[in-house]
Amino acid sequence: xxxxxxxxxxxxxxxxxxxxxxxxxxxxxxxxxxxxxxxxxxxxxxxxxxxxxxxxxxxxxxxxxxxxxxxxxxxxxxxxxxxxxxxxxxxxxxxxxxxxxxxxxxxxxxxxxxxxxxxxxxxxxxxxxxxxxxxxxxxxxxxxxxxxxxxxxxxxxxxxxxxxxxxxxxxxxxxxxxxxxxxxxxxxxxxxxxxxxxxxxxxxxxxxxxxxxxxxxxxxxxxxxxxxxxxxxxxxxxxxxxxxxxxxxxxxxxxxxxxxxxxxxxxxxxxxxxxxxxxxxxxxxxxxxxxxxxxxxxxxxxxxxxxxxxxxxxxxxxxxxxxxxxxxxxxxxx
Numbered sequence: 001x002x003x004x005x006x007x008x009x010x011x012x013x014x015x016x017x018x019x020x021x022x023x024x025x026x027x028x029x030x031x032x033x034x035x036x037x038x039x040x041x042x043x044x045x046x047x048x049x050x051x052x053x054x055x056x057x058x059x060x061x062x063x064x065x066x067x068x069x070x071x072x073x074x075x076x077x078x079x080x081x082x083x084x085x086x087x088x089x090x091x092x093x094x095x096x097x098x099x100x101x102x103x104x105x106x107x108x109x110x111x112x113x114x115x116x117x118x119x120x121x122x123x124x125x126x127x128x129x130x131x132x133x134x135x136x137x138x139x140x141x142x143x144x145x146x147x148x149x150x151x152x153x154x155x156x157x158x159x160x161x162x163x164x165x166x167x168x169x170x171x172x173x174x175x176x177x178x179x180x181x182x183x184x185x186x187x188x189x190x191x192x193x194x195x196x197x198x199x200x201x202x203x204x205x206x207x208x209x210x211x212x213x214x215x216x217x218x219x220x221x222x223x224x225x226x227x228x229x230x231x232x233x234x235x236x237x238x239x240x241x242x243x244x245x246x247x248x249x250x251x252x253x254x255x256x257x258x259x260x261x262x263x264x265x266x267x268x269x270x271x272x273x274x275x276x277x278x279x280x281x282x283x284x285x286x287x288x289x290x291x292x293x294x295x296x297x298x299x300x301x302x303x304x305x306x307x308x309x310x311x312x313x314x315x316x317x318x319x320x321x322x323x324x325x326x327x328x329x330x331x332x333x334x
Contacts, residue, residue, distance in 0.1 A: 004214045011208040012237075018200035019241040020177075022048065025194035027173050027254070032187055038116060039160050041257025042264070048198050049238040049258070050265040058273050075286065077274045079232030080266040081128060082289050082324060085296040087233065088240045088259045090318025095247035097311035103250045108311030112253045118304035120260045125297045127152055127267045132290040134275065135282035146275035153268035160261075174249075201238050209234045225332055228285055229325045236262075285328050292320045 026048065030040030092110075100108045131149065134142060176185035178193040212234045216226035239262045246255035274280055282290070296317045303309045 001218060004211050004218070007207055008211040008215070011204045011211065014204035015201055015208060015237055016241050018197045018204060019238055019245055021193055021197035022201060022238075023242050023245050023254075024174060024177050025190055025197060028176050028185060028190045029194050031173065032190055035161070037251070037253045038113060038257045041254040042120070042160050042261030043157055045242060045254070045258040046239075046261025046265055048194070049201065049242060050262050050269075054265065054270050054273075058270075074274050074278055074280065074282075075227045076232065076235065077266070077270040078282075078286050078289050078293075079228055080236055080270065081124075081263055082293045082296075082321065083232045083236040084239060084259055084263045084266065085293050085300070086317045086319075086321040086324075088236065088243055088262075089256075089296075089300060089314050090316075091240050092243050092247055092252060092255050092259070093311040093314030093318075095244050096252060096314075099248055099250075100311065110252050110256070110309040110311070110314075112256055112309070114304045114307040114309065117256060117260060118301055120264070121297050121301035121304060123156065124260070124263050124267055125294065125301065127264075128290070128293065128297065131267065131271045131275075132282070132287075132294070135280055135286065135290070138279065138281060142280060143276050146272035149268040149272040149275070153264060156264050156268075205235065205238060208237065225328055228289070229328050233321075285331055288327055289324055292324050296320050 023045070026040060026045045030037070030044055033044075035044070093108075096103075096105065096110065097108050100106060105111075127149070134145065176182065176189060176193060178189045179185040182189075209231055212230045213226055216230055221230075239259055242258050243255035246252065246258070299317060303313055
């Protein structure tokens, strides 16, 4: 257990440090590609940080030899959006509240394009409801419908790039960590920093998830509890840490865009893979996770639609993950 504890702490630290390099590199990459902050967060940052958990789903559902292993992939495809819709958004609220004095935000108000994020929540919710509905029924040609989710994500990316294609020059970027003395770093250095930091995030996340599973076994937790409750939190750690870093820098637009974009990926690509390779039928815990995710997104859509989002109003969604954890623990303890 000592080795497990050391690896757990070291991998968590490695993820955080790598995220510092990643957010710095991805901001410069967005500027090089003439993308605004929202598009940088929803497309570039989200796609990069979502790769590790998408790989987990791919390995589980496509290469898994047993039904139990493939079920883990289905659980990951459902657990990821729940973590992002609850813990990640609550983390933004906590970080913004803790840094409100330094950032000059006495009221903890979130400074973002509310209408655009409200549209993203509605877009995600419509896709998420469709994929949950497929999990309740069985029919022969269901696997072919996975293509629709891939097309939905392609349409989402096209819309994001179309809506925001100009660089935001509201505030200067921090120097690139790989070229700290350069006023304008080279594209090679920017790409190398983003790619290497992403590689470290992926490797450290794999170690972190493995240690979570070992700890679960040592605590005599049922495998389903680990797969449905602990593992999704671990796999979504990069997005959560990215949000924490960006909010600390006063860039909650990037933080929320990263979460929103990652949720769209989780609602489409991993789900499409699971629909291709599994029956995609939900048991009670997956149904409950879907309901709680929909409730969280509905609440967030309402907040952004009103245009009055502050740190305190983001906190309640975090409690929904606690509700899910309690339900799963009760369900498997019966």
